[in-house]
Amino acid sequence: MASPEFATALNMKRSSMSPRTLFSSVMTVITFVCAALALIPLVAVLSYVLINGASSFRLSVFTQLPPAPGLTGGGFGNALVGTFLTVGIASLLSIPFGVLAAIFLAEFYRDTKLAETINFLTNVLSGVPSIVIGAFAYAFVVLATGTFSAVAGGFALAVLMLPTIVRTATESLESVPRDFRQAAIGLGATRFQTTVQIVLPAAIPAIITGVMLALARAAGETAPILFTASTSRYWVRSVWEPTATMARLVFDFATAPYKSQQELAWVGSLVLVALVLVTSILSRWIVRKR
Amino acid sequence: MASELQSARKTETVFRTENLNIYYGDFLAVRDISIEIPKNKITAFIGPSGCGKSTVLRCFNRLNDLIKSFHLDGKLFYHDQDLYAPEIDPVEVRRQIGMVFQKPNPFPKSIYDNVAFGPRLLGYKGDMDELVERSLKQAALWDDIKDKLKAMGTDLSGGQQQRLCIARAIAVQPDVILMDEPCSALDPISTLKVEDLLQELKEKYTILIVTHNMQQASRASDRTAFFNVEANAKGQRTGYIVEYDRTEVIFQSPKEQATQAYVSGRFG
Numbered sequence: 001m002a003s004p005e006f007a008t009a010l011n012m013k014r015s016s017m018s019p020r021t022l023f024s025s026v027m028t029v030i031t032f033v034c035a036a037l038a039l040i041p042l043v044a045v046l047s048y049v050l051i052n053g054a055s056s057f058r059l060s061v062f063t064q065l066p067p068a069p070g071l072t073g074g075g076f077g078n079a080l081v082g083t084f085l086t087v088g089i090a091s092l093l094s095i096p097f098g099v100l101a102a103i104f105l106a107e108f109y110r111d112t113k114l115a116e117t118i119n120f121l122t123n124v125l126s127g128v129p130s131i132v133i134g135a136f137a138y139a140f141v142v143l144a145t146g147t148f149s150a151v152a153g154g155f156a157l158a159v160l161m162l163p164t165i166v167r168t169a170t171e172s173l174e175s176v177p178r179d180f181r182q183a184a185i186g187l188g189a190t191r192f193q194t195t196v197q198i199v200l201p202a203a204i205p206a207i208i209t210g211v212m213l214a215l216a217r218a219a220g221e222t223a224p225i226l227f228t229a230s231t232s233r234y235w236v237r238s239v240w241e242p243t244a245t246m247a248r249l250v251f252d253f254a255t256a257p258y259k260s261q262q263e264l265a266w267v268g269s270l271v272l273v274a275l276v277l278v279t280s281i282l283s284r285w286i287v288r289k290r
Numbered sequence: 291m292a293s294e295l296q297s298a299r300k301t302e303t304v305f306r307t308e309n310l311n312i313y314y315g316d317f318l319a320v321r322d323i324s325i326e327i328p329k330n331k332i333t334a335f336i337g338p339s340g341c342g343k344s345t346v347l348r349c350f351n352r353l354n355d356l357i358k359s360f361h362l363d364g365k366l367f368y369h370d371q372d373l374y375a376p377e378i379d380p381v382e383v384r385r386q387i388g389m390v391f392q393k394p395n396p397f398p399k400s401i402y403d404n405v406a407f408g409p410r411l412l413g414y415k416g417d418m419d420e421l422v423e424r425s426l427k428q429a430a431l432w433d434d435i436k437d438k439l440k441a442m443g444t445d446l447s448g449g450q451q452q453r454l455c456i457a458r459a460i461a462v463q464p465d466v467i468l469m470d471e472p473c474s475a476l477d478p479i480s481t482l483k484v485e486d487l488l489q490e491l492k493e494k495y496t497i498l499i500v501t502h503n504m505q506q507a508s509r510a511s512d513r514t515a516f517f518n519v520e521a522n523a524k525g526q527r528t529g530y531i532v533e534y535d536r537t538e539v540i541f542q543s544p545k546e547q548a549t550q551a552y553v554s555g556r557f558g
Contacts (some may be wrong), residue, residue: 180397185353186351186389188412
């Protein structure tokens with residue numbers, strides 16, 4: 001580059017053969033290829049699930065019980081109900097605790113040692129492998145109550161969802177402009193009135209997004225469900241008995257030797273992916289609406 | 291509590307401070323504030339940036355309580371009541387002494403709900419529609435928005451938002467309105483509207499206004515306090531009041547050199 005004639009003959013024309021341009025072009029191609037490679041697993045998984053799932057898909061999978069080994073037909077209506085039930089229980093447990101904890105952290109004890117400690121522990125909790133959380137729920141609920149159950153599964157999923165909810169809710173609350181708080185307090189609102197009537201409504205869309213994403217993740221979790229909710233071949237009659245879930249059903253049937261069960265596993269995967277996708281789109285839509 | 295503060299609204303001097311020193315931690319932010327604020331007058335605080343005008347203003351409704359390191363010594367009386375006495379509830383204080391902020395800060399709610407927010411907090415039992423209309427009229431905003439009370443307060447123009455904030459503040463029928471540079475984010479026409487509004491409001495309310503704009507202080511206020519700031523040996527900048535008098539005295543025949551220099555535009 002720093003050739004002797006540089007100062008005298010200034011050439012400003014673009015040359016596709018100059019080392020600099022060549023290097024730039026090669027790097028652009030490499031980044032493009034890497035980006036495409038990174039997309040391959042996503043596209044492959046989605047299309048594989050879609051092709052295999054759609055070929056065996058029929059509406060009766062939503063309404064029927066799983067077939068006995070060797071038989072064809074049937075569905076996973078009970079597992080779908082079970083997934084909604086466990087995730088529902090998990091929501092009931094984790095959303096109130098998570099959001100209230102976030103209010104505590106963001107509004108009442110912001111920038112204190114205690115809040116920092118709780119934030120740190122929440123981050124640690126979010127890094128705990130889900131199988132460990134399952135083992136904890138097994139010891140804490142299954143052994144204590146003497147049975148696998150939707151409650152045990154819901155409890156495990158709640159512990160799993162809690163850090164996500166606390167973190168997203170804390171961030172949403174903290175991002176509410178200070179001006180709103182000052183205005184409310186200046187009008188003679190108490191700290192609590194300010195939080196409930198002004199700060200929380202302003203933060204709700206973002207909190208809902210966080211909760212929905214946590215829900216979508218929890219619905220697909222298998223490890224903590226394996227030995228908490230366990231599984232069942234029948235419809236749910238009580239929250240205190242073993243309960244089938246979509247994730248567990250896919251796990252069981254995908255490894256089963258019978259073709260009809262393997263097909264159901266693919267349809268189940270498709271339904272799970274669709275559930276997660278719909279939840280994500282819904283949460284984005286809620287945020288956009290604001 | 292509320293009625294106690296309410297019934298105390300009788301003296302002609304609304305605020306009286308005695309040797310007020312304001313600290314953030316060890317840092318002395320403002321020193322030796324001893325002034326009296328008369329009723330139904332507009333009192334302006336002027337002075338260069340960082341001289342503690344807003345800090346002093348926020349002591350009058352105890353908004354500084356939100357800052358952890360804040361504390362003060364000396365006395366601050368509101369109609370003969372010590373505002374920082376331990377038995378005083380700052381929430382009750384703020385219901386008597388409203389505030390309008392530098393940046394218009396309507397809630398992300400409808401215009402109606404913005405104005406009704408304060409009265410609802412107080413459990414207002416009367417005709418809310420009438421109160422909202424009256425407050426908006428007093429804030430000279432009613433004619434602009436009477437057909438769209440359901441519209442979001444945040445969708446109004448800057449000047450309208452600030453008048454909405456004034457309507458919101460007067461809806462709780464306070465005794466005093468504190469204004470912290472209420473026009474600094476507004477265009478000149480909106481600024482004039484707010485200044486005209488101040489003249490009407492002082493019939494009913496006592497107004498304290500912090501302003502950077504000397505023309506505004508000379509046009510709109512009855513009394514003016516000129517603040518200045520002084521650095522000590524450690525480089526800490528402490529604000530204090532140089533001169534406090536009737537506005538025409540401050541602007542036409544101030545006693546202090548510094549005041550003369552500031553109001554004639556030679557510094558600040």
